[in-house]
Amino acid sequence: MADHFVTEFGHRIDFVPGFYERNKEYVSWIAKTDVSQQIKTYAPQGRVDPRLLFRDWITFSAAAHFLGRHGLFDRQYQTAIDLGGAEATMMRLFAAYGAVKEASSVDLIDFSAAVDDAYFDEFIRHLNDIETLPLQIRQFINHARA
Amino acid sequence: MDMLETPGTYDLVTAFAALDHTGLDEVLAKVRSMLNPGGVFFAQIQLWWWVVNTTGILGHFPYAGQRLALNDLTRYFAEHHPEHVEFVQRRYPYFHKGEHPTADEWVQRANQHGLELIAMERMVCPL
Numbered sequence: 001m002a003d004h005f006v007t008e009f010g011h012r013i014d015f016v017p018g019f020y021e022r023n024k025e026y027v028s029w030i031a032k033t034d035v036s037q038q039i040k041t042y043a044p045q046g047r048v049d050p051r052l053l054f055r056d057w058i059t060f061s062a063a064a065h066f067l068g069r070h071g072l073f074d075r076q077y078q079t080a081i082d083l084g085g086a087e088a089t090m091m092r093l094f095a096a097y098g099a100v101k102e103a104s105s106v107d108l109i110d111f112s113a114a115v116d117d118a119y120f121d122e123f124i125r126h127l128n129d130i131e132t133l134p135l136q137i138r139q140f141i142n143h144a145r146a
Numbered sequence: 147m148d149m150l151e152t153p154g155t156y157d158l159v160t161a162f163a164a165l166d167h168t169g170l171d172e173v174l175a176k177v178r179s180m181l182n183p184g185g186v187f188f189a190q191i192q193l194w195w196w197v198v199n200t201t202g203i204l205g206h207f208p209y210a211g212q213r214l215a216l217n218d219l220t221r222y223f224a225e226h227h228p229e230h231v232e233f234v235q236r237r238y239p240y241f242h243k244g245e246h247p248t249a250d251e252w253v254q255r256a257n258q259h260g261l262e263l264i265a266m267e268r269m270v271c272p273l
Binding site for chain 2: 107
């Protein structure tokens, strides 16, 4: 196999050994990912996989931390909307943490039923009852809270 | 519902990696029209310019999609991953319908639509 590529302008680009192999699993996941299908596949009994909820919680935490550092999280927004929030998880989290009073979400497909209120409440309880979580997640949360 | 058809105005509008497929100007104009006076728009955006971005285009060297013009990129994949040529041609125009704005260009365009930057932070995928 070649170890370089030459552009139409004659520039030589050397391949980086192992680069493709290191990243191809991540990329193949993207290539196969249809988000709507992903949610359906990962939703036992119509509910979204808790791993996706946890991913959303991490994303929310980063956003809340960012907004907080700029004085924008504790404004108690009266109305808010999340664009592209098919499962409505993000706005539920904003509301659950008291940042938003009237929260809504919009997406091409409404998957909010995949995270019904009981399921969401259970997820929040688990987050707040850190001792019930797997060791890796406990370590992550403890690190994030430190 | 298409986000560009969403009615109403809001104090906070958020978007978490959800705007990539939209035209940049049309979505920024829509967001501006959705904000109440003093409202806040928070967007977590993904960029074409990441070493491995969400188009899924990957070569044997970093930034293959960004370093090669589409002609070269297509030829590179035809030579080394012919099974992915169709995929690459489909995914190349994924970000903002073929625009590949940098973070700074994103902000400039937002300014043009009447949005004022409060803060920006860059996060890097741990790859």
